[in-house]
Amino acid sequence: MTASPHRSSDGGSLPPWTPERLPTLPGGGWASVPGTAVGVAAGDIKGNGADRDDVVILVAPGSAAGLTTTNAAAAAPCLWTRAWLPGKAHAVVVNSGNANAATGSRGAADVEAMAARTAAALGCPLDRVLVCSTGVIGVPLPMDRLLPAIDRACALHGDGAAAARAIMTTDTRPKEVAVAVEVAGHRLHVGGMAKGSGMIHPGMATMLGFITTDAVIDPQPLQDLLTDAVDRSFHAITVDGDQSTNDTVIVQATGRGPDCSPGTPGHDALRRALDQVCCDLAVMIAADGEGAHHLVTCVVRGLSDDRAARRAARAVVGSNLVKAAVHGHDPNWGRIVSALGQARVPGLDRLDLDLCRVPVMRHGQALSFDEARVSAAMEAPEVLIQARLPGEGLGVAWGCDLSADYVRINADYRS
Structure with a gap:
């Protein structure tokens, strides 16, 4: 089934409050933003011998904001990530195939080990690495396979399309979008990717959303924009009414583009771009609901x-x-x-x-x-x-x- 997130009407997939759609970048996604880098690797996280990438490194040094699940059984990576946001971040390390949820103290230790391994490989502080996981609940991470995969992914030889595929679980297709808009003679970019097909009833928001921008903006104003955008997008979708233990949306700002601080023309432009990217990704998730035809x-x-x-x-x-x-x-x-x-x-x-x-x-x-x-x-x-x-x-x-x-x-x- 193909969704139609680009139609403007009294309804349809384009939010009615959007004055007009910003131009999308053909084939664009998270890595379309200047100042980003991506790495992927195969770690056989599910342990089934599948030959597919399932570990991702997303590098975008700068301000960061995020929202994680409100589920009382929040997974260890959600607890780690929410402790540092809003703030400064250098990278996000992601694995698919295992949620690292309901794993107790071992799960918390494994998250810190993932962050430490990534920080060492990239040469950044431990508290600048965010962690996300998605997959089966209640199974410890296979650290003997995961940590070497992180090392390989930190070579940063991947691309956005490969990363969008690597984070998939029951998804039938990758979900990516990017937009660009002129601000005071400079080009502002916002790109994103997401995964999610089942266990979708976000409340922050199994779904993960990763967004990046080259905007110059401090962490708290970025957090405020993200919170508003998520309310109108990821919080407005449902597939099965089940809230995940791992839902997370993260936005990183590399600061390579125009000033988007509150009170500047760039701030309104960033709001529009972030709203559109979040909305498009949310609709892609709803349209790709497990077993969905409509x-x-x-x-x-x-x-x-x-x-x-x-x-x-x-x-x-x-x-x-x-x-x-x-x-x-x-x-x-x-x-x-x-x-x-x-x-x-x-x-x-x-x-x-x-x-x-x-x-x-x-x-x-x-x-x-x-x-x-x-x-x-x-x-x-x-x-x-x-x-x-x-x-x-x-x-x-x-x-x-x-x-x-x-x-x-x-x-x-x-x-």
Whole structure:
């Protein structure tokens, strides 16, 4: 299935609050930003003998900010990374195939060993290395294979595309995007990559997101921009309602580009670019949900504010009944109303509801409509749900359908 994150409409994958899309860089990603370097290596982290890269080094010295999962069972790498952010960072070391979660004191020691090995190889302080892991929970890291792989990756002979593939687990495709915009005669770049397909219900946000920019900006203002961008993007997606132990989003700023400090024209440009990159990556994750055939986009206009509208939209795309109806191309709009009601959304007696741009409810009353026409429209790669209620809020959320393939993938996840 192919998502459509570049369409501007009342809904679709481009957030309605975006004034216009910034130009994307063809084939761009995390490494499109000046001042970055990438290394990848194969460490056989899962221990199944697979010949694939699964260790990544992302070098982008400068300011850094991040958000990690709010799950009470947060993995050891999340605890390490959140301790240093916002702040200065030199590199991020990432492994796929093992989450290093629910691993106790050994897991914490292994994270520090990963950071120390990376710092020694790159010649930077230990506290300038952030750590991320993704994969199976409850299994100790194979340090005898991981540490030598870190050494090889620190040669920095990789590229962004290879890194985007190396962090994948059940993903069916890599997720990358980069944008560029002119600021006071200088070119500002923001690039990113992400992984995530299942265990997606971010709350910070299994998903990992890595973003870089050449902006000149201090860590705390960068953190503020990232927090806002994540609320409108990664926090607005869901695949299965399960929050990961390892969700992390990190942004690094190399300082090779224009000044984007608060109060400068560059600050607004960076906000727009960061919002767009985060949104595009989030939509790619939702569209690549495990076993998914359809991206589901829900736009809610109304309610008290944008946050309330976004929460309502997420309740719709997170409903298993709505997701199953989308998979079956069944225009059962009653499930949408039920999801809004379960989320305690007020004013449903005045709800206007459209499914695939066909009006199915006005002022809380059902309308006659051509069900066969809507069912046929629901066969498209993206299914759009639009709800209007009293109020000035505006929110968008993205999810996917629920198929038998999701059950199959997760029933066999460790085999």
